Amino acid sequence: xxxxxxxxxxxxxVGSGVWRVLQRNADEIARRAGRPxxxxxxxxxxxxxxxxxxxxxxxxRGVVVTAEAAAVVARPDVEIVVELIGGTSAAKALxxxxxxxxxxxxxANKALLAEHGGEIFAAAQERGVMVGFEAAVAGGIPIIxxxxxxxxxxxxxxxxxxxxxxxxYILTQMQMRGIPFAEALREAxxxxxxxxxxxxxxxxxxxAHKATLLASLAFGVPIQFERAYVEGISAVExxxxxxxxxxxxxxxxxxxxxxxxxxxxxxxxxxxxxxxHLLANVNGAMNAVVVKGDAVGQTLYYGAGAGSEPTASxxxxxxxxxxxxxxxxPSQRVxxxxxxxxxxxTLPVLPIGACRTSFYLRLQVADEVGVLAQLARVLADEGxxxxxxxxxxxxxxxxxxxxxxxLTHESEERRVRSAIxxxxxxxxxxxxxxxxxxxxxx
Amino acid sequence: xxxxxxxxxxxxxVGSGVWRVLQRNADEIARRAGRPxxxxxxxxxxxxxxxxxxxxxxxxRGVVVTAEAAAVVARPDVEIVVELIGGTSAAKALxxxxxxxxxxxxxANKALLAEHGGEIFAAAQERGVMVGFEAAVAGGIPIIxxxxxxxxxxxxxxxxxxxxxxxxYILTQMQMRGIPFAEALREAxxxxxxxxxxxxxxxxxxxAHKATLLASLAFGVPIQFERAYVEGISAVExxxxxxxxxxxxxxxxxxxxxxxxxxxxxxxxxxxxxxxHLLANVNGAMNAVVVKGDAVGQTLYYGAGAGSEPTASxxxxxxxxxxxxxxxxPSQRVxxxxxxxxxxxTLPVLPIGACRTSFYLRLQVADEVGVLAQLARVLADEGxxxxxxxxxxxxxxxxxxxxxxxLTHESEERRVRSAIxxxxxxxxxxxxxxxxxxxxxx
Numbered sequence: 055x056x057x058x059x060x061x062x063x064x065x066x067x068v069g070s071g072v073w074r075v076l077q078r079n080a081d082e083i084a085r086r087a088g089r090p091x092x093x094x095x096x097x098x099x100x101x102x103x104x105x106x107x108x109x110x111x112x113x114x115r116g117v118v119v120t121a122e123a124a125a126v127v128a129r130p131d132v133e134i135v136v137e138l139i140g141g142t143s144a145a146k147a148l149x150x151x152x153x154x155x156x157x158x159x160x161x162a163n164k165a166l167l168a169e170h171g172g173e174i175f176a177a178a179q180e181r182g183v184m185v186g187f188e189a190a191v192a193g194g195i196p197i198i199x200x201x202x203x204x205x206x207x208x209x210x211x212x213x214x215x216x217x218x219x220x221x222x223y224i225l226t227q228m229q230m231r232g233i234p235f236a237e238a239l240r241e242a243x244x245x246x247x248x249x250x251x252x253x254x255x256x257x258x259x260x261x262a263h264k265a266t267l268l269a270s271l272a273f274g275v276p277i278q279f280e281r282a283y284v285e286g287i288s289a290v291e292x293x294x295x296x297x298x299x300x301x302x303x304x305x306x307x308x309x310x311x312x313x314x315x316x317x318x319x320x321x322x323x324x325x326x327x328x329x330x331h332l333l334a335n336v337n338g339a340m341n342a343v344v345v346k347g348d349a350v351g352q353t354l355y356y357g358a359g360a361g362s363e364p365t366a367s368x369x370x371x372x373x374x375x376x377x378x379x380x381x382x383x384p385s386q387r388v389x390x391x392x393x394x395x396x397x398x399x400t401l402p403v404l405p406i407g408a409c410r411t412s413f414y415l416r417l418q419v420a421d422e423v424g425v426l427a428q429l430a431r432v433l434a435d436e437g438x439x440x441x442x443x444x445x446x447x448x449x450x451x452x453x454x455x456x457x458x459x460x461l462t463h464e465s466e467e468r469r470v471r472s473a474i475x476x477x478x479x480x481x482x483x484x485x486x487x488x489x490x491x492x493x494x495x496x
Numbered sequence: 497x498x499x500x501x502x503x504x505x506x507x508x509x510v511g512s513g514v515w516r517v518l519q520r521n522a523d524e525i526a527r528r529a530g531r532p533x534x535x536x537x538x539x540x541x542x543x544x545x546x547x548x549x550x551x552x553x554x555x556x557r558g559v560v561v562t563a564e565a566a567a568v569v570a571r572p573d574v575e576i577v578v579e580l581i582g583g584t585s586a587a588k589a590l591x592x593x594x595x596x597x598x599x600x601x602x603x604a605n606k607a608l609l610a611e612h613g614g615e616i617f618a619a620a621q622e623r624g625v626m627v628g629f630e631a632a633v634a635g636g637i638p639i640i641x642x643x644x645x646x647x648x649x650x651x652x653x654x655x656x657x658x659x660x661x662x663x664x665y666i667l668t669q670m671q672m673r674g675i676p677f678a679e680a681l682r683e684a685x686x687x688x689x690x691x692x693x694x695x696x697x698x699x700x701x702x703x704a705h706k707a708t709l710l711a712s713l714a715f716g717v718p719i720q721f722e723r724a725y726v727e728g729i730s731a732v733e734x735x736x737x738x739x740x741x742x743x744x745x746x747x748x749x750x751x752x753x754x755x756x757x758x759x760x761x762x763x764x765x766x767x768x769x770x771x772x773h774l775l776a777n778v779n780g781a782m783n784a785v786v787v788k789g790d791a792v793g794q795t796l797y798y799g800a801g802a803g804s805e806p807t808a809s810x811x812x813x814x815x816x817x818x819x820x821x822x823x824x825x826p827s828q829r830v831x832x833x834x835x836x837x838x839x840x841x842t843l844p845v846l847p848i849g850a851c852r853t854s855f856y857l858r859l860q861v862a863d864e865v866g867v868l869a870q871l872a873r874v875l876a877d878e879g880x881x882x883x884x885x886x887x888x889x890x891x892x893x894x895x896x897x898x899x900x901x902x903l904t905h906e907s908e909e910r911r912v913r914s915a916i917x918x919x920x921x922x923x924x925x926x927x928x929x930x931x932x933x934x935x936x937x938x
Contacts, residue, residue, distance in 0.1 A: 075791045079651050085716055085839040086648045088827055188646070194792035196646025204630070204638025206528045207812030209521050274527055332774055332798060342796075349517045350636035350799060350809035354784075356774060357795030367792035370649030378828055385530055386824045397527040 057090040058377040061132035063123045063148060064139035065098045068162055068189070070107045071366030072136065087374045094131055097123040127152045134376050136369060137161040142169055153177045153185070158380055160372040162189035162365055165254075168263035168279040171270075175390040182384055186372025191264040192217050192341045194364030195357040196371065201271045201345060202392040208347025210272040212312040214495060217264045219339035219359045220255035221287050221307040223247045225324075226337045229295045229304065235288060247339055257286035258322040261309045268343070269311035269320050273401060274393035278320075281403035285323035294416060294488050297459045298326050301414075301442060304334040308493060312409075317402040319409045326414050326492040332356075333495060344495060352495070407468035412441065412492035414461055415470075417477070418485030421456040425482050429458070432480075436473040439463045455484050461492065499532040500819040503574035505565045505590060506581035507540045510604055510631070512549045513808030514578065529816045536573055539565035569594045576818050578811060579603040584611055595619045595627070600822055602814040604631035604807055610705035610721040613712075617832040624826055628814030633706040634659050634783045636806030637799040638813065643713040643787060644834040650789025652714040654754040656937060657785035658778050659706045661801045662697035663729050663749040665689045665781045667766075671737045671746065677730060689781055699728035700764040703751045710785070711753035711762050715843060716835035720762075723845035727765035736858060736930050739901045740768050743856075743884060746776040750935060754851075759844040761851045768856050768934040774798075775937060786937060794937075849910035854883065854934035856903055857912075859919070860927030863898040867924045871900070874922075878915040881905045897926050903934065 062069055076083065076091060084090045095118040098104035104119045113119060120126065127135055127148055135152040137159060139145050145166050152159050159178070161167070167174065167187055178185045188198045192215065201210070216222050220242060227238040239256065242248035254260045266279040287307050295305050308325035311318060327334040332354055336342040341359025346352050358364035379387050389395060419425045430440055442461040462470065470489070477483060504511055518525065518533060526532045537560040540546035546561045555561060562568065569577055569590055577594040579601060581587050587608050594601050601620070603609070609616065609632055620627045630640045634657065643652070658664050662684060669680040681698065684690035696702045708721040729749050737747050750767035753760060769776040774796055778784040783801025788794050800806035821829050831837060861867045872882055884903040904912065912931070919925060 071791070075649055079649060079790070082651050082716075083649060085835045086831070088831075088836045194789075195795055196642050199641060199646045200638050203817065204641045204813055205809065206816040207517055207521060207525060207809045209524050274524075332777060335774060335777060347636075347809060348521070349513070349805040349812075351806055353637055353797070353799030355795070355797060358793050363791040364793055367647065367649045367789060370791075371646055374648040375645065378830070382824050382828045386820055386828060388820070389528070389530075393527045394530045 057092045058133060058373070059092060059094045059131050060134045060136055060373060061095045061097070061126040061129060062093050062136045062138070063097050063126060064137070065096050065104045065107050066138065067362045068365045068369065069098070069138040071362035072138070072369050073107055075363055075366045075370055083370065083374065087377050089377060091373050091377055093117065095120070095126040095129055097121065097126040123148050124151065127155065127157070132157060133380065134158045134160060134373060136373070137163060140165070142166050146170055149174060150177060153181050153183055156181055156183060158184045158376045160186040160369055160376065162369060164190040164260065164263040164267065168266040168277060171267065171277040178390065179384070179395050184376050184379065184387060185390060186376055187267070188372050189365050189368035191267055192343055192355070193357065193359040193361065194367040195341060195343065195355045195359065196368065197343045197355045198271065200353070200355055201268065202388050205345060205347050205350060205353070208349045210313070211346045211348060212310065213268045213272050213343060213345050214308055214310045214333070214493060215265070215268065215341065215343035216306050216333065216336050217309050217341050217343065217359060218255055218261040218307055219341060220248045220252065221261070222336065222341070223339045225287060225290070225305055225307065228290070228292050229299070232292050232296065234292050235290060256288055258284045258307060261307060262322045265309035265311055265320060265322055268309070269318060271392040272311055272345070273313055273318055274391070274398055275318065275401050276398055278403055281320060283321040283323070283406040287324050290324045291488060294414070294490060297416065297444060298414065300444065301461060302329050303327060303492065304329055305490065306334065310493065314404060317404040320403045321406060321409060324490055326490055328494060331495050407466070407471065409467050410464050411467065412462050412464045412494065413470050414459070414490040414492055416457065416459045416488040417483060418455050418457050420482040420484060421454050422482060426458065428480065428482070429477060432476050433462065433473050436469040438465045438469050438473055499534045500575060500815070501534060501536045501573050502576045502578055502815060503537045503568040503571060504535050504578045504580070505539050505568060506579070507538050507546045507549055508580065509804045510807045510811065511540070511580040513804030514580070514811050515549055517805055517808045517812055525812065525816065529819050531819060533815050533819055535559065537562070537568040537571055539563065539568040565590050566593065569597065569599070574599060575822065576600045576602060576815060578815070579605060580811070582607070584608050588612055591616060592619060595623050595625055598623055598625060600626045600818045602628040602811055602818065604811060606632040606702065606705040606709065610708045610719060613709065613719040620832065621837050626818050626821065626829060627832060628818055629709070630814050631807050631810035633709055634785055634797070635799070635801040635803060636809040637783060637785065637797045637801065638810065639785045639797045640713060642795070642797055643710065644830050647787060647789050647792060647795070650791045652755070653788045653790060654752065655710045655714050655785060655787050656750055656752045656775070656935060657710065657783065658748050658775065659751050659783050659785065659801060660697055660703040660749055661781035661783060662690045662694065663703070664778065667729060667732070667747055667749065668779045670732070670734050671741070674734050674738065676734050677732060698730055700726045700749060703749060704764045707751035707753055707762060707764055710751070711760060713834040714753055714787070715755055715760055716833070716840055717760065717843050718840055720845055723762060725763040725765070725848040729766050732766045733930060736856070736932060739858065739886060740856065742886065743903060744771055745769060745934065746771055747932065748776065752935065756846060759846040762845045763848060763851060766932055768932055770936060773937050849908070849913065851909050852906050853909065854904050854906045854936065855912050856901070856932040856934055858899065858901045858930040859925060860897050860899050862924040862926060863896050864924060868900065870922065870924070871919060874918050875904065875915045878911040880907045880911050880915055
C-alpha cells in the first residue's frame with residue numbers, strides 16, 4: 055500500500071522526537087501499519103534548527119521545511135497534520151483549518167482540547183476526519199486507548215492519576231530529602247523538569263486539562279474544563295509530607311474524576327494516598343493513572359508522562375491508527391470521546407463543596423487540657439468524625455503551643471470547611487492551618 | 497444500527513461474567529459501540545446451570561440455551577462466537593469451525609492460542625475474520641491492545657510480567673508470613689485461588705502460554721510455545737525469599753521475553769526483582785506487565801489477571817471492537833499478531849543457556865578459612881563476577897557448616913551452570929543448592 059503523508063507543525067522537543075523515532079523505527083512501524091508513514095513537510099518558527107533536525111539528506115529527498123504552518127496544512131500532499139506547537143490560539147486555527155480541508159489531525163495539545171475540544175471534535179465529526187490525542191494525556195502511556203477501547207465493557211466509577219511530571223518530581227524530592235517546595239522547584243528548574251514560569255504545572259492547571267479529558271472519556275460527558283476544581287502544590291509544606299509519612303501516606307498531586315449519583319467530581323489537588331497503593335510509589339517525573347471500572351476493578355497504567363520520545367511514541371501510535379482507518383467509515387472508528395457523538399450525557403460537574411474525601415488537618419493550638427475534646431466536638435457537630443490524631447509539642451517554636459494533626463473519615467467537603475470556619479473562631483487556636491484531602495483509592 | 501448477535505460457548509466463571517456485564521452495562525456499552533451487543537445463544541455442558549444464569553426472562557425473549565456448542569457455532573444468526581470452554585481439543589475444533597463459517601471469534605483461551613495460534617490466525621486471515629484474544633493474557637488488563645496499538649511506534653526491547661495470579665498469591669503469602677510453599681498452596685486451594693490440580697499454574701505453564709503470545713506481539717515473531725523455558729515455583733523455599741528480602745529483592749514468578757542480537761529469550765521462572773521496582777510491589781492475585789520500548793521507555797500495566805468480571809471486561813472489549821470493525825476491510829483492522837501477516841520474522845528463541853541474567857545462589861559449605869576465596873575463583877574462571885555475599889552460621893543445623901548466599905553480576909546462564917557443576921565437585925561443599933535468576937528491569 056502507498057505511504058501515508060504527514061505534515062508536522064512544530065519540531066521542538068516532541069516534534070523532534072516524532073521525526074527521530076519515525077526515521078529510526080521506519081521498518082518496524084511499516085511492518086505493523088502495513089504502509090510507511092512519512093513526514094513530507096515540517097513547519098517551525100525556527101527554520102534553521104528545523105532544517106538541522108530534518109537533515110540535508112531528507113531535504114534533498116524532498117522534505118519541505120518552512121516557517122509557514124498554514125502552508126503545510128494547505129499542501130495537497132499532506133493527509134495528516136500533526137500539531138505540536140502548543141498554546142490555544144494559533145494551534146486552534148491550524149487544527150480547524152486542517153479539519154476544514156478534510157485532513158486528519160494528531161495533537162499532543164491538552165490545553166487546546168480541554169478548552170476547545172467540544173468545538174474541535176464536533177467539526178471533525180462533521181467533516182468525517184479523526185483527531186488523535188493519545189499524546190495529550192500522560193505522554194507515552196496509552197491511557198486514552200485503554201479508556202476508550204480496552205475498558206469499553208465497564209461503567210467507569212472513577213479515574214485518579216498522577217498526570218503532571220513536574221509536580222511529582224518536586225513532591226518526590228520534598229518527600230525523600232525533606233526540603234521545602236521553593237528549593238525543590240529551583241532544582242527542578244535547573245534540571246529542566248520545570249519551566250522558567252512554572253505556573254501551569256505547579257498550580258495544577260496542566261493536570262486539570264488532562265483530567266478534564268479523562269473525565270469526558272470515562273463518563274461520556276462534554277469537555278468542561280472551566281468547572282474543574284484546581285489547587286496546586288505551592289502551599290504544600292515539607293512537614294505535612296513528614297506527618298503524612300508518619301500516618302502511612304504519601305502526598306501526591308492527584309487528579310480525580312469520580313462519578314456520583316447526581317453528577318461527577320472533577321478536581322486536582324495535593325492528596326494523601328496510602329503508601330501501600332501502587333500510585334503512592336510513582337516517583338520522580340513518572341505518571342500513572344488508575345481507572346476503576348465496575349467489571350474490571352482497578353487497573354493501573356504507568357510510564358513517562360512527558361519527554362521527547364515518550365510523547366512521540368503516543369503521537370506515532372495515533373498516526374498508525376489514522377493510517378489504518380483513514381479510509382474507513384466513521385462508524386468503524388472509535389468515537390473521539392469514547393461514546394458515540396449523539397450519546398454524551400449532561401451529568402453536571404459537582405462544586406468542590408459537594409465532593410467527598412477524607413481530610414488531613416494540621417493546626418496549632420494552646421497546649422491545654424480539653425482542647426482536643428472541643429475540637430472533636432465542633433467536627434462532630436458538622437458530622438465529621440476523626441480517624442486518627444497526632445499531637446506534637448516538639449518542632450513548635452513557642453512554648454505552650456502544640457501542633458495537632460488529624461485525619462478525618464470521609465465526608466462532604468462543605469462540612470469540613472464549615473467546621474474549619476468555626477474552629478478558627480476558638481480562643482485556643484494558634485498559627486496557621488493546613489488542610490489536605492485524602493484519597494484511599496478503594 | 498442493528499444489534500450484533502453473539503453465540504457464547506461456555507457459561508462458567510468467565511462466561512457468566514460476560515453474560516452479567518453485558519446485561520448490566522447494556523446501555524453504557526451500546527453508547528460506546530454505537531449498537532447493542534446481544535448474546536442470542538449459549539452452549540454449556542451443564543444446561544440446567546446455564547439456564548439458571550441466563551434466566552427465564554431472557555429465554556422467553558428467545559435466547560437459546562443448549563448443550564451443543566457446534567449447533568451454536570452453526571446458527572445463521574450468530575455473527576461472533578465467544579469461546580470460553582478452555583482446553584485445546586474441542587475448543588480448537590469449534591474455533592476453526594466458526595472461522596470456516598466466516599464468523600468472528602473472541603476467546604480467552606491462552607493454551608489454545610499458544611499451542612495452535614499460528615494455524616488459527618492463518619485460517620482467520622484467509623477467511624477475513626477477526627480473532628480477539630485480549631482476555632487470554634492478564635485478564636482485564638488491556639495489555640494486548642497496548643502492545644499491538646498503543647506502543648506501535650516502538651521497537652520493543654523486552655516484556656516482563658507477573659501474569660499468573662495463583663503463583664503470585666502463593667509467593668506473596670510465603671513472603672509476608674514466612675510459610676513454606678506447600679502450606680501456601682493448600683491455603684490458596686482452600687480459598688479458590690488454586691485448582692485441585694495446580695500443575696498448570698504452579699509449574700509456570702500457564703504463564704508460559706501467555707508469555708509466548710506477548711513475545712509474538714512484541715517482536716513480530718511466530719508463536720512458538722514449545723521453545724519456551726519454563727520453571728515453576730514449587731522448589732522455592734521460604735528462606736530464599738527471606739535472604740532475597742535482606743538483599744533488597746522480592747521473589748516473583750516472572751515471565752520474560754527479551755530481544756537479543758541473535759534471537760530472543762522466552763522464559764518463565766522464579767525471579768528476584770529489586771524492591772523499588774513497581775513490579776516487586778504487585779501482590780496477591782494481581783497481575784502486571786512491564787513493556788520496555790525504545791521510544792517510550794518502561795510502561796507498566798496492572799490489574800486483575802483473572803476472575804469472572806475482570807476477564808469478562810476483556811472479552812467484551814473485544815466484542816465492541818469486532819462489532820465496530822466486522823464490516824471493515826482486513827487492512828483497516830489491527831493485525832492479529834501486531835505485525836502484518838506477511839511481516840513476521842524468524843528470530844529464533846534462544847536456549848536457556850544463552851540467556852543472560854544475574855543469579856542468586858545459596859549453598860552450604862564447610863565453615864573454613866579460604867572457602868569463599870575458592871568459590872569466587874571458580875566463578876571468576878567462568879567469567880562470573882560476584883555482586884554481593886551473605887554468610888550465615890545460624891539457621892544451619894550442623895556445626896561447622898556455613899550457609900553462603902551470593903548475587904552475581906549478569907552473565908550467560910551456561911557459564912553459571914558450568915561454575916555450579918565445578919563447585920559441586922569441591923570437597924568443602926555441603927547440602928543442597930538453590931539457584932534463582934535475578935532481573936533488574938533496567
